[in-house]
Amino acid sequence: MGVVSSSSKEKVLEAAITLFQVKGFHGTSVRDIALKANVNVALVSYYFGGKQGLLEQLNVQFLEGYIQAMEQATEERLGQSSHEKLLAVMEQVLLYEQQAPSLARLVLREMTLDSTLVREIMSTYMRKEKHLLETILRQGMGNQEFRKQPLDLLLLHIRTMMTMPFLQPHYLRELYQLSVNDPSFIKRYMVHVNDWMAACLLKKPIASSRLVIHLDS
Amino acid sequence: MGVVSSSSKEKVLEAAITLFQVKGFHGTSVRDIALKANVNVALVSYYFGGKQGLLEQLNVQFLEGYIQAMEQATEERLGQSSHEKLLAVMEQVLLYEQQAPSLARLVLREMTLDSTLVREIMSTYMRKEKHLLETILRQGMGNQEFRKQPLDLLLLHIRTMMTMPFLQPHYLRELYQLSVNDPSFIKRYMVHVNDWMAACLLKKPIASSRLVIHLDS
Numbered sequence: 001m002g003v004v005s006s007s008s009k010e011k012v013l014e015a016a017i018t019l020f021q022v023k024g025f026h027g028t029s030v031r032d033i034a035l036k037a038n039v040n041v042a043l044v045s046y047y048f049g050g051k052q053g054l055l056e057q058l059n060v061q062f063l064e065g066y067i068q069a070m071e072q073a074t075e076e077r078l079g080q081s082s083h084e085k086l087l088a089v090m091e092q093v094l095l096y097e098q099q100a101p102s103l104a105r106l107v108l109r110e111m112t113l114d115s116t117l118v119r120e121i122m123s124t125y126m127r128k129e130k131h132l133l134e135t136i137l138r139q140g141m142g143n144q145e146f147r148k149q150p151l152d153l154l155l156l157h158i159r160t161m162m163t164m165p166f167l168q169p170h171y172l173r174e175l176y177q178l179s180v181n182d183p184s185f186i187k188r189y190m191v192h193v194n195d196w197m198a199a200c201l202l203k204k205p206i207a208s209s210r211l212v213i214h215l216d217s
Numbered sequence: 218m219g220v221v222s223s224s225s226k227e228k229v230l231e232a233a234i235t236l237f238q239v240k241g242f243h244g245t246s247v248r249d250i251a252l253k254a255n256v257n258v259a260l261v262s263y264y265f266g267g268k269q270g271l272l273e274q275l276n277v278q279f280l281e282g283y284i285q286a287m288e289q290a291t292e293e294r295l296g297q298s299s300h301e302k303l304l305a306v307m308e309q310v311l312l313y314e315q316q317a318p319s320l321a322r323l324v325l326r327e328m329t330l331d332s333t334l335v336r337e338i339m340s341t342y343m344r345k346e347k348h349l350l351e352t353i354l355r356q357g358m359g360n361q362e363f364r365k366q367p368l369d370l371l372l373l374h375i376r377t378m379m380t381m382p383f384l385q386p387h388y389l390r391e392l393y394q395l396s397v398n399d400p401s402f403i404k405r406y407m408v409h410v411n412d413w414m415a416a417c418l419l420k421k422p423i424a425s426s427r428l429v430i431h432l433d434s
Contacts, residue, residue, distance in 0.1 A: 027243020153409040176369040192370040199416040
């Protein structure tokens with residue numbers, strides 16, 4: 001196959017993201033991807049073992065970074081309150097999604113399916129996500145920061161808040177004139193999230209000044 | 218085309234729901250649908266004008282009922298509190314989705330796309346949904362039941378809570394052992410929703426006895 005610039009690989013990934021969104025996974029051929037990326041068809045198979053391999057690669061790439069963003073946010077806040085940890089995790093995930101909104105949407109959409117790939121993703125990345133959030137919530141309930149309540153629906157609620165805007169960006173834009181790609185969107189959204197947190201999760205309200213400091217940092 | 222039993226039409230719709238979910242819209246041919254429904258290929262075109270027509274029919278059919286469920290819930294509670302209206306709307310939408318979970322998932326998944334069909338759906342059904350929820354929220358804020366807060370993110374939050382379980386049923390099942398098709402699921406979920414409502418929306422908490430009566434009715 002000879003020497004191939006790493007940008008060819010990137011071009012193939014970019015082309016796949018676009019085409020999977022527009023024509024769907026089943027409606028996109030390897031030939032379409034190669035054509036759009038302006039590379040040889042054989043290259044796609046060589047690098048990714050075909051279309052399914054490409055989809056897997058896109059999912060894994062996104063979700064590795066997704067979990068990393070969550071882990072980093074908690075690690076950076078070692079010793080801080082569970083409330084601050086959870087806020088940081090949610091904000092970092094949103095910022096991460098905002099960096100690659102098309103890829104985020106592709107992966108989040110994929111996860112609404114019931115495929116072998118999704119089952120594999122769930123048994124690895126989604127289990128990690130669940131464990132990470134559960135740990136923060138249990139700590140917060142243990143140290144009297146959070147109100148005691150059943151974990152399952154609470155976890156799902158938090159996860160949905162972190163992903164909804166990037167799964168339905170056009171819906172937010174068309175009906176609510178909210179652009180998820182606008183940097184100010186995440187700040188505004190985090191105010192709403194924190195409002196939810198203060199009302200539904202925290203035992204005692206915190207001083208609003210601390211919130212402002214967090215959101216501006 | 219002669220006399221065709223209405224069940225043939227139903228069989229085509231059922232087959233399309235299944236195939237669109239498994240193979241995707243682009244990966245499904247009219248021939249696949251006819252084969253699965255055990256009808257003549259020409260029948261699919263005759264009834265629905267092809268695959269795109271079928272998808273539109275499924276979306277419109279689901280969303281007509283979806284909006285109807287919301288409207289009926291509010292009409293039945295004329296003169297009752299905004300809180301009771303909103304609870305009823307959310308519960309009725311969930312019950313409606315539970316009646317046809319595969320179709321619900323298909324339509325909710327479709328709505329995460331940015332297609333011509335979705336833009337048409339948004340300008341009709343989603344605009345109606347938004348108006349209906351907005352009316353309840355404005356009333357509730359006006360009559361001092363609900364806390365004043367920006368409408369856009371609040372509306373999105375409510376909409377997401379109504380749709381999330383049926384967009385990701387396998388996720389809830391695999392990771393949280395929650396079966397959205399179980400009748401008890403909606404009761405449990407509505408307790409969580411009402412918990413959110415009491416904390417984030419209501420100005421004053423209501424007596425919990427009223428909530429129990431509502432959920433058992």
